[in-house]
Amino acid sequence: MSDRYPYRNTSEDIANGAPPLYETPLGAQKKADAAREAAEDVADKALQSHRSQGGNEHPVATDLSSGFMSGPDKSKLDSVLNGAEPNQNAFSSVNNLTAKNEQDSLNVVGLTGIDVTTNPMTNTLSITATGTATPGKHASSHLPSGSDPIPIATDTEGGLLSAADFKQIKSNKASSEKILANSQDAYINIKDFGALCNGTNDDTTAVQNAVNFAKSKGGGIVLLPEKTTFNAGNVTYYEDVFIFDLSQKGININDYVSSPNPTMILRRNAQFNGGTPGFTNSAMTTYTTVGKNVTSFEWGITSCLYNSADAGENTSIYGKSVKYSTGPTFAGVFEARDGTGNSTSGALIGLEVDVFCNGSDTGSRVGIDIVVGKGVDANASGVASVGLRIGPQNGDNRNGSFATGILTAGNFTNAINIGGGSVRGITLTGSFAVGIDTSSGTFSSEAIRMGANQKFSFESTGSIYMSYNSSNGYIEFFRSGNRVGFIKTLGPDHEL
Numbered sequence: 001m002s003d004r005y006p007y008r009n010t011s012e013d014i015a016n017g018a019p020p021l022y023e024t025p026l027g028a029q030k031k032a033d034a035a036r037e038a039a040e041d042v043a044d045k046a047l048q049s050h051r052s053q054g055g056n057e058h059p060v061a062t063d064l065s066s067g068f069m070s071g072p073d074k075s076k077l078d079s080v081l082n083g084a085e086p087n088q089n090a091f092s093s094v095n096n097l098t099a100k101n102e103q104d105s106l107n108v109v110g111l112t113g114i115d116v117t118t119n120p121m122t123n124t125l126s127i128t129a130t131g132t133a134t135p136g137k138h139a140s141s142h143l144p145s146g147s148d149p150i151p152i153a154t155d156t157e158g159g160l161l162s163a164a165d166f167k168q169i170k171s172n173k174a175s176s177e178k179i180l181a182n183s184q185d186a187y188i189n190i191k192d193f194g195a196l197c198n199g200t201n202d203d204t205t206a207v208q209n210a211v212n213f214a215k216s217k218g219g220g221i222v223l224l225p226e227k228t229t230f231n232a233g234n235v236t237y238y239e240d241v242f243i244f245d246l247s248q249k250g251i252n253i254n255d256y257v258s259s260p261n262p263t264m265i266l267r268r269n270a271q272f273n274g275g276t277p278g279f280t281n282s283a284m285t286t287y288t289t290v291g292k293n294v295t296s297f298e299w300g301i302t303s304c305l306y307n308s309a310d311a312g313e314n315t316s317i318y319g320k321s322v323k324y325s326t327g328p329t330f331a332g333v334f335e336a337r338d339g340t341g342n343s344t345s346g347a348l349i350g351l352e353v354d355v356f357c358n359g360s361d362t363g364s365r366v367g368i369d370i371v372v373g374k375g376v377d378a379n380a381s382g383v384a385s386v387g388l389r390i391g392p393q394n395g396d397n398r399n400g401s402f403a404t405g406i407l408t409a410g411n412f413t414n415a416i417n418i419g420g421g422s423v424r425g426i427t428l429t430g431s432f433a434v435g436i437d438t439s440s441g442t443f444s445s446e447a448i449r450m451g452a453n454q455k456f457s458f459e460s461t462g463s464i465y466m467s468y469n470s471s472n473g474y475i476e477f478f479r480s481g482n483r484v485g486f487i488k489t490l491g492p493d494h495e496l
Contacts, residue, residue: 060073061073094106108125108127110127113129113130114127114128114129114130115127115128115130116128142160143160144160153165187220187221187223188210188213188214188220188221188222188223189210189223189225190203190206190207190209190210190222190223190224190225190228191206191225192210193206193207193209193210193213194206194209195207195210195225195228197224197225197226197227197228197247198227199227199229200229201229202229202230202231203228203229203230204230204231204234204235206230207222207224207228207230207235208234208235208236210222211235211236211237211238211241211243214238214241215238215240215241218240219239219240219241219242220240220241220242221241221242221243221244222241222242222243222244223244223246224243224244224245224246224247225246225247226246226247227247228245228246228247229247230247237254237256238256239255239256239257239258239259239261240255240257241255241256242254242255242263243255266283266284267283268281268282268283286300286301287300288300303316303317304316319331319332323375334350334351335350336348336349336350353367353368355367370387370388372384372387390402390405390406436448450468452467452468452469452470453467453468453469453470454467454468455467463479463480463481464478464479464480465477465478466478468489469486472490473488473489473490474486474487474488474489475487475489
């Protein structure tokens with residue numbers, strides 16, 4: 001059978017140009033297997049060329065060409081929310097202005113003084129204030145009476161300058177300009193005029209030149225540094241030229257005036273609410289601390305007045321207080337406080353008044369002069385309850401007491417002279433063991449002297465009294481105006 005149907009490879013016959021004869025089943029099967037293997041080999045090679053770097057590899061998709069999806073693009077696709085729409089260019093909401101649809105647009109408009117510019121290349125929008133805007137006149141609306149008032153400035157909050165503050169600033173500016181021509185001339189150092197300030201060289205000429213320069217500028221402050229040596233009597237001074245003298249290890253401000261103007265003014269305007277009772281606030285406060293071994297006289301404030309005037313009332317220290325409300329008002333308070341605890345050694349004096357004078361007096365030399373007058377001239381005469389009050393703090397005896405209320409020592413023409421007109425010269429209203437005690441005194445004449453026909457009363461109404469009648473020489477006793485007895489003081493000595 002094999003001879004009858006020999007194996008023939010018809011493909012070879014065709015290739016060799018021989019006519020194909022017949023095909024055996026085995027040959028056909030072999031051809032089929034070979035064809036399958038060839039096809040699988042071609043498919044495997046084609047698939048491998050897509051998976052690895054090769055000429056047939058599919059590129060990643062771009063905006064212009066299709067291709068494989070990249071890993072980042074897959075992650076981006078996964079992040080797209082359900083219901084998302086393409087080409088969603090509209091804004092969502094700006095200052096409560098909401099987009100009407102997906103393609104709605106928002107326009108930014110620049111008004112007066114505002115420029116709006118865009119840059120498509122960088123997708124940026126710029127808003128610029130040009131500063132060239134000129135608003136309409138509206139200042140009056142910001143005044144206290146306007147429709148949009150700006151609050152008046154306070155010590156802690158900025159605001160509108162009040163008319164009163166403007167007036168004060170203008171006044172301060174005028175005063176400053178009068179004294180200081182400009183800020184450069186406010187501080188004139190005599191070293192700039194040739195002074196050496198070495199403690200030995202005479203700098204009088206430099207001082208005078210500096211003073212003259214200050215005067216030419218309308219006023220100023222001339223500084224005399226430490227170790228300045230000069231003859232003050234040979235320097236001509238001028239008003240509004242201040243001498244700031246440091247040559248005496250201190251600060252001396254000298255003002256030579258030719259008109260009645262103050263040298264220095266300190267103003268404190270206390271307008272706050274509340275405060276701490278007992279705590280003092282001052283326009284000026286000085287502190288002086290004295291060490292244990294100091295033997296000189298250390299004074300906190302010293303005021304010296306050298307008076308050559310023939311008139312006026314020239315005062316070294318003057319304290320004035322004007323009462324406008326119900327708060328207690330004091331023109332001056334002097335307090336001496338014992339800080340040692342319970343020590344009684346050393347003097348503690350609240351106020352010392354010294355009068356050093358020459359020759360006899362005609363009544364114009366007074367240690368303490370207490371005067372009462374009108375508060376307002378148009379009103380009736382004022383009445384002060386007490387001219388001199390001596391007692392414990394706040395009237396409470398538990399705070400302290402005086403061993404002697406008034407003590408006089410030395411020689412007097414009159415230790416106490418009560419003049420003027422009054423209902424009573426001396427009134428004792430307290431509780432005393434003895435009202436008037438003269439037992440410890442030494443009198444060259446009388447302990448108590450009364451004039452003729454003057455009454456010596458024995459009770460509060462004055463209905464029982466005695467007096468000396470100079471016409472008959474009797475000491476007479478009266479009750480309710482009627483004489484009830486008498487003592488003769490004329491004639492020889494006799495028993496009463």
